[in-house]
Amino acid sequence: MSDPALQSPEMTVAIACDHAGVGLKAALRQDLIAHGYAVLDLGTDGPESVDYPDFAAALAREIEAGRAGRGVLICGTGIGISIAANRHPGIRAALVHDVETTKLCRQHNDANVLALGARVTPEAVARDCLAVFLTTPYEGGRHENRVAKLGPRLSPN
Numbered sequence: 381m382s383d384p385a386l387q388s389p390e391m392t393v394a395i396a397c398d399h400a401g402v403g404l405k406a407a408l409r410q411d412l413i414a415h416g417y418a419v420l421d422l423g424t425d426g427p428e429s430v431d432y433p434d435f436a437a438a439l440a441r442e443i444e445a446g447r448a449g450r451g452v453l454i455c456g457t458g459i460g461i462s463i464a465a466n467r468h469p470g471i472r473a474a475l476v477h478d479v480e481t482t483k484l485c486r487q488h489n490d491a492n493v494l495a496l497g498a499r500v501t502p503e504a505v506a507r508d509c510l511a512v513f514l515t516t517p518y519e520g521g522r523h524e525n526r527v528a529k530l531g532p533r534l535s536p537n
């Protein structure tokens with residue numbers, strides 16, 4: 381199932397990147413489809429230089445409108461695009477470099493956007509991070525007050 385129009389928001393993942401993340405985005409998109417998710421691919425798709433805040437904003441719009449439950453953002457380091465994403469209400473973007481921090485961003489922070497750096501994280505690690513991001517539940521409990529203070533909870537879990 382890959383047509384976003386036919387899938388629930390919970391099973392729809394938006395993905396976007398700047399020019400540094402095009403290759404990794406293609407690999408992660410394939411993984412999402414293989415895991416049964418519908419993918420909203422918001423670009424970019426070529427090597428021309430673009431500005432990562434524009435792609436973070438496009439992805440934030442999809443999540444804030446409820447059309448996607450989760451998101452994946454990629455730039456060279458993951459830093460710029462995660463900073464940009466976190467300026468949008470309802471986005472809890474976690475920049476991760478390994479499976480352990482990915483697991484914790486779901487369990488403790490209820491992160492709804494995974495941010496990755498294509499120039500600093502090997503593709504195999506990024507793919508593992510994505511799989512963990514998709515399957516690790518939020519723990520709630522003692523984290524609830526803290527996460528509530530981060531802003532509105534717009535995405536389904």
Ligand code: RB5
Nearest residue numbers: 400455456457459460461
């Ligand atoms: C683009 O060259 C690069 O600055 C961008 O992908 C990202 O790493 C910014 O944080």
